[in-house]
Each structure stands twice: as C-alpha cells, then as structure tokens.
Amino acid sequence: MNTSAYRGVRPLLAGADRLETWLHIAFVVLTITSTWRYLDGHGLSDRGPWVLGGALLLVGVYASYRLLPAPVWCGVLVVVWIGLTALAPSFSWCAVPLAFVALRVLPYAVAYVVVAAMVVTVVVSWSAMSDTVDPTVIAGPIAIAVLAVGAYRALDVQATERQRLLDELHEAQGELAEAQHRAGVVAERARLSREIHDSVAQGLSSINLLLQAADQDWEARPAAAREHVSQAAITARDGLDEVRRVVRDLAPAELSAGGDLPAAVQRVTDEATRDRGRASVRVHGEPAVLPDPVGTALLRTTRGALANVVEHADASHVVVSLTYQPDSVTLDVRDDGRGFDPTASSPAGQPARGRGLAGIRARVEELGGSLAVESAPGDGTALAVSIPLNAPTQGRMS
Structure with a gap:
C-alpha cells in the first residue's frame, strides 16, 4: 500500500x-x-x-x-x-x-x-x-471498533516506546565508542610521551653532555674530545634507530638486536655513565627470557633512571641490579649522589625536572608492577621497580 x-x-x-x-x-x-x-x-x-x-x-x-x-x-x-x-x-x-x-x-x-x-x-x-x-446492532459494531482501535493504539504506543529505547541505545553505544576512542587517543599520547622522553629526550641529553665535555677538552685533551664527539655520534645513531622503532612500536634496539636483557642493561649503563663516575651492573638469579613489554619497560626504566642520576645526582658511584625471581623481575638503581626529597614539589617559579619518574611509574603500573623511590637530601637515591611475570596486561607494548 x-x-x-x-x-x-x-x-x-x-x-x-x-x-x-x-x-x-x-x-x-x-x-x-x-x-x-x-x-x-x-x-x-x-x-x-x-x-x-x-x-x-x-x-x-x-x-x-x-x-x-x-x-x-x-x-x-x-x-x-x-x-x-x-x-x-x-x-x-x-x-x-x-x-x-x-x-x-x-x-x-x-x-x-x-x-x-x-x-x-x-x-x-x-x-x-x-x-x-436492535440494541446489539448498535452496541456490537461500536464495541468491536472501540476495542480494535484501542488495542492497536496501545500496540502502536508500545512500538513507539520500543523504538525510542532502541534509538537511545544506539546513541549511547555511539557515545561509548566515541569515549573509548578518546580514551584510547589519550592513552596512546601518554605512551608516546613516555617513549619519546625515554628514547629521544634521554639520547639528546646524553649527546648534549658529551658535546659539552668535548668542548671543555678540545684544546687541553684533544684525544678525549674526539672520543666524546665519537661517542656523541654513536649515541645519535642509536637514538635515530630508537625513534624509528618507537614509531613502529617495537622493542628497543638493544633487545631486538638479539641481545639479552642483562647485556642490554650493561650497554645502557656504560653509555650513560661513561666518564661520569663508577657504575656497575649486578644480576641475581637465573636470567630468563622475558615478555617483550617487560624487557622493554625495564630497559627504558634503566635508561631513564640513569639519565636522572647523570643530570641531577652528581653521584660518584651507581649500582644497577637486576633480580630474577620465579614470578617477577626486579630492577634497582642506587646512587650515592646528593639525593632529594621525593615528597617535595619544585620550588616556586622553577619548572619541574622533567617527567621521568612519572613516566616510569605509569609504564610499570600498566604491566601490573610497582615503583618505589627512597631518597633524602645528601643520602643518595634508590629506585626499585618490580614487575610480575605473566600478568594479564603484559600483552600490550609499554
């Protein structure tokens, strides 16, 4: 019709x-x-x-x-x-x-x-x-018409209400999908912020320090200056590789090159503390193959923690400890530097010193782990990260 x-x-x-x-x-x-x-x-x-x-x-x-x-x-x-x-x-x-x-x-x-x-x-x-x-001839058709129209009118009201509820449900689903999209965008931006901080930013910081050292030794110790420049070039190349891998959301270059985590931690420690005091890496327990997100998080935590030590601690010795346990893996970074008050905020009018600790905490918590920082002015700093193995969130790249 x-x-x-x-x-x-x-x-x-x-x-x-x-x-x-x-x-x-x-x-x-x-x-x-x-x-x-x-x-x-x-x-x-x-x-x-x-x-x-x-x-x-x-x-x-x-x-x-x-x-x-x-x-x-x-x-x-x-x-x-x-x-x-x-x-x-x-x-x-x-x-x-x-x-x-x-x-x-x-x-x-x-x-x-x-x-x-x-x-x-x-x-x-x-x-x-x-x-x-005949009263039935009058009442009968009227009663049938009233009942039929009333019944179908009630059905129409119910159908209209059902359609309204369906429309509201579809609208709510659309709003939920949009909210999930926005949350995903925020989470991805936070992840990229951490990745850039712990790869590009730390690499540039190391290059800056190496070039400053080369400038100071340029005339008095030309051989040392050339070594600093050479190391800065190596760091720049590694940083470029790291940026490419971050863009592709892959593991750090040290891990994806076929090396194990202790060796990668040793290389990162050597590069970060070269000519800036003594540093040692200690491994406890039997090294095991870790999920990529866990290894990536531990390596980048090491890089970020050592960058803080080099930039802020003025330490003469730093110890990096990697401890393997049956159900978790722990990373400790301890230095004998000037220390700080973890509960204190930045002085008024001065910017905060980056977001290294916040980024480390967010990355570790995404994997179900925990971060503990112990420090006091004049007593050095100890950073401890513990990540459980086989946690549900370890399927995601940190």
Whole structure:
C-alpha cells in the first residue's frame, strides 16, 4: 500500500508488514461472499446489477492501491463501500478489513474518524432491515471498533516506546565508542610521551653532555674530545634507530638486536655513565627470557633512571641490579649522589625536572608492577621497580 503521501507521519499499524497479505485475502473473500449472498437471495432483478457492478468497482478500487496516494485511495475505497452497503447491507462485513486498512495507512486521528463513519454506516444499514431497534446492532459494531482501535493504539504506543529505547541505545553505544576512542587517543599520547622522553629526550641529553665535555677538552685533551664527539655520534645513531622503532612500536634496539636483557642493561649503563663516575651492573638469579613489554619497560626504566642520576645526582658511584625471581623481575638503581626529597614539589617559579619518574611509574603500573623511590637530601637515591611475570596486561607494548 502506498503511504508516500504521509511520509514522516507514523500510521497506527505501520510496522505490521504481514498484515497486508491477510487484508487482501479477507477483503476479497468477504466481498465475494457478500455478493453471492445478495445475488442468492435477490438475483439480478431490482438492485442486482447495481450491487454486482458496485462489488466489481469496490474490488477494482482496492486493487489500485499502488496507483494512488494512500489517503486518496483509502477515501475512495470507503466512499464506494458506503454506497454499496446502502444497497446491500451484507457488505457491512467488509467493514472489518477496511477498518484495518484505515488503521494501517492513515494517521491515527484520521483513522479514528474513518472508522467511526464506517461504524455509523453499519449500524444504519442493519437497522434499516428491521422494523424494530436492535440494541446489539448498535452496541456490537461500536464495541468491536472501540476495542480494535484501542488495542492497536496501545500496540502502536508500545512500538513507539520500543523504538525510542532502541534509538537511545544506539546513541549511547555511539557515545561509548566515541569515549573509548578518546580514551584510547589519550592513552596512546601518554605512551608516546613516555617513549619519546625515554628514547629521544634521554639520547639528546646524553649527546648534549658529551658535546659539552668535548668542548671543555678540545684544546687541553684533544684525544678525549674526539672520543666524546665519537661517542656523541654513536649515541645519535642509536637514538635515530630508537625513534624509528618507537614509531613502529617495537622493542628497543638493544633487545631486538638479539641481545639479552642483562647485556642490554650493561650497554645502557656504560653509555650513560661513561666518564661520569663508577657504575656497575649486578644480576641475581637465573636470567630468563622475558615478555617483550617487560624487557622493554625495564630497559627504558634503566635508561631513564640513569639519565636522572647523570643530570641531577652528581653521584660518584651507581649500582644497577637486576633480580630474577620465579614470578617477577626486579630492577634497582642506587646512587650515592646528593639525593632529594621525593615528597617535595619544585620550588616556586622553577619548572619541574622533567617527567621521568612519572613516566616510569605509569609504564610499570600498566604491566601490573610497582615503583618505589627512597631518597633524602645528601643520602643518595634508590629506585626499585618490580614487575610480575605473566600478568594479564603484559600483552600490550609499554
């Protein structure tokens, strides 16, 4: 049935798609039955030709539902039916499928008026055949119409509410997906911030210190100056490789080059503390193959902690300890430098000293680990990181 004329206005039974087939069948069967009943009782004499012609016209109008706009088609159909029912009250039975047609294709306010007109037609037609007033002829059609329209109106309200809830659910799902996307973006930016701090920033800091040392030794100790410059070039190349690997979200160069974690920690320690005091690396327990995120986190924690020692601690000795346990691995970095108060904030008007400890803590906590820092002014600093093995979060790259 063509409902294009009322597009955007929800009919009462707009969602009952299978009802259309049953309406077709019921209407045709009742029209044929009503025509047969009249002709069987009255033949073709008197009103017979008009009834037969009206029945054919009624079926023809009904069959043209795809050719006319729904309201026009329904109006013509009801007018033809009213005229036919005035000639032969037997066609009153066709009011049942016609009422459903009106409920299906018309907005409910208009459908109420049409159904009411049809009820009046049925009551008048059946009452005209009797010399007395039959209350059931009046009350019956009215009661059936009220119950039918009320029931389907209630169904329509429920369907509308269900659709509203579905729309709200889809909207909430869209908002949730957007919130998850924003959270993912924030998390990724935080991860990249840590990666850049512990790779690019630390590498540039080391290059800066090496070039400063080369400048100081340029005339007095040219050989040492050349060594500093050479080491700065090596650090720059390693930093470039590290940046490329960070972009590809791979492990640090030291680990992906085939070396184990203790050897990588030793190399990082040697590079960070060259010509800046004594440094030693100690390994306790039986070294084991660690998940890539754990090894990456420990190596970058080592680099970040040693960069803090070189830049801030003014230490003469630093010890890096790597301890393997059955269910966890621990990294300790201890120095005998000037120390600091971990609970104190930066002095007013002075910027904080980078975000190394915050980045280390965030990385370790993502893997289910913990960070502890012990320090006091004049007493050096001890940093301890413990990461459990086989934690659920270790599938992610830190």
